[in-house]
Amino acid sequence: MPESNLDVRYVANLARIDLSDDEVSRFQNQLSNVLAYVEQLKSIDVTGVDAAAHAHPVFNVFREDEPKPSLEKSAALKNAPHAANGLIMVTKVVE
């Protein structure tokens, strides 16, 4: 496991979260401690061990592709922060 060189501001941008300077320095400190703690995992030999993505691996869970009633449009729009004319309004994507 590499030495952590966590750059909180860079990662926060990847995660699309603005952070205050205070949060950046606090998280830098706290998360460096957490990463130092998880360093202990590197002493575990995992040669030939498969990764477990789930507790009970299940694959290809299919159902019949049948149309069924789903959420009404009005219900789906109810929680949108900005809706008009039966549509969700979004911030301009193309300049």
Place this chain on the structure above:
Amino acid sequence: MEIFELSVSGLLDAYRNGSLSPVDAIDALEARINAVDPAVQAYLARDFSAAREAAAQADVSLPLGGVPVGIKDVINVIGEQCTAGSRILESYRAPYDATVIVKLRAAGAIPFGRLNMDEFAMGSSTENSAYQLTRNPWDLSRIPGGSSGGSAAAVAAQEAFATLGSDTGGSIRQPAALCGCVGLKPSYGRVSRYGLVAYASSLDQIGPFTKTTRDAALLLNAIAGKDPRDSTSLDRPVDDATALLGKDLTGLKLGIPKEYFVDGMDAQVREAVEVAIRQCESLGAELVEISLPHTECAVGVYYIVATAEASANLARFDGVRYGHRAADPKNLLDHYKRSREEGFGSEVKRRIILGTYVLSSGYYDAYYLHAQKVRTLMRKDFTDAFEKVDAIICPTSPDLAFRLGERTDDPLKMYLADIFTIAANLAGICGISVPCGFGVAEGTPRLPIGLQFLGKSFDEPRLLQIAHAYEQSTPWHKEFPTVPSGPA
């Protein structure tokens, strides 16, 4: 006995022999909540008139007919708030019922109230709620545990007959232990997650808080089973969880994992659990020393796997379809970044950043993939153990309830509160916490201690049999705190 003191089974008996009606139960609940919740602050919302209407129409011949069940504010109930303890969902109203709610209603139960929690179920003290501090009913200056702190405190304070919570790394069992009630985390895949706001999808599981193990079995019976809407719910027969209750422990082997009795745990917790282990032996169980060699990896693996999954799950909070949207964004990037900055609290941001980091280019193999491989080894620890024993007996939490504010500045110390519960989530097995005594802390004569049993995947009937046998041979489940009326 007051109505609010009844268990779910007691309530059902009283309904069926006609001595009580579901409306009486709602009335009693209302009086009790009004008396104690100003101090405990377990509920974020409740609607007595809607509950009374449902109670008036309840069919008491159904398995949970007319039983009000409190709901953690992370499970969707149509028309009700579902904040997940976060500002980002402050104005959200659930457009549908989660599958567990559909099932509770089918069993005759009345989903009632919204219970406080750590934001997005991230925390061990419920102090990460954006809304209020819930207090431990045994000492109002202490935390109720978390993340399902409201669900645990409500049952302990007898302002709920039973509640639902969710458990990703111990969020049912740890608060149950610290509040002195029963908390059951079913095996992964036993209960549908559809309609549960996702934190870490490979670990999350919904389960009940109750006053007794029998009640936990009754609630599990109602909510368990394959759901076509959750592909990770498994198509396995749902055995009656009450089937083995009342059978004794003769011939059963209980494993004592040496790694769960560590330096640094509270001496009173250790002693109470050791007494409980001897109690199980006197009930006929055979004790077997076992080893779960990768126990010390649990917290590290968890904080990589869970935060990685959280960073992906919480990407959906983009201020577009639901949730908070920042005012007057300059552009799309500003829209995302400010909506999330304003909507999420500190712990959620911290975990999203950690999760994003461990999945980022150059670190994925070293952190995430490596952690998943260690997770395989942890699963194998349990598979090996369950070849020798029927269940594992150990503490639920290394500590008694700590004081509000005591650990909020030290996330790592907070994370270590989950050291005995996390492994069950990583391995997908079932676990239950039951009260096993009291400890003394500064200024507090009685703080509950939890005993944890861990069982094989889908072996809930056996797990409940063992927990029930222990419970019925001890007085602990009959003890409830005296909660003062009025605000803390």
